[in-house]
Amino acid sequence: MTETIYDALRESHEIQRSLCRRLLRSQAGTAARADLFKQLRVELAAHEAAEERYLYVPMLMDDMGLDASRHALHEHHELDELVEALQVVDKSGAAWMATAKKLSEKVHHHLREEEKKFFQVSGKIIPDARKIGLARSYRRDHARLLKKLAEG
Known part of the structure; x- marks a missing residue:
């Protein structure tokens, strides 16, 4: 089966959950x-940026996706402040x-809400074929950002 944006995002979500548990x-x-804190900080920042570009921007382009x-x-901003x-x-x-x-x-x-709510809303907005292309774009950008942020 071909990977979609949701598969790629869930993989990062699991990394974030694991890093949070280990940090505590x-x-x-x-x-x-x-x-551990540095790993979590870098993962969160890379994930947020790539996710905003490849999930939230397409959602923002449709009235049904605006509120979500x-x-x-807003939740990404709250995480950044913490x-x-x-x-x-x-x-x-x-x-x-x-x-x-x-x-x-x-x-x-945030991750629970994304997986239970935002993925379903975006699934109605984004065509299936585009979900595959978005996964590739997300992975490429996420990897680039991980490398860049880890160096800085």
Whole structure:
């Protein structure tokens, strides 16, 4: 079976879920925690940018997709703000972990909502053949962004 945009997005969603779980179990003040946070930060940023381009833009072009797209973009902004708040030198305090838990909860909520709601709405808007092309474009852009963001 040919991969669609939804298959590609779900793969990144699973990576995000795993990184969130591992980050919350990480030990305070360790290089492992800092590395997990960086991996999560990079994955979220690459995923958001590519997803916005290859799922939300096509949805925004149809009246039926406006509300869902706007809501999802708002949630991406909220995730970005939490990631920014976590980008401090000391990742060992209770306040940092409380914010990390909030980020994890928001990531999990957003991914569930996408998979249960946004995918269904966009599935009615985007033609089947286009879903395959969008998967290729998403994967290419996501890989490029992962590399670029990991270096920076």
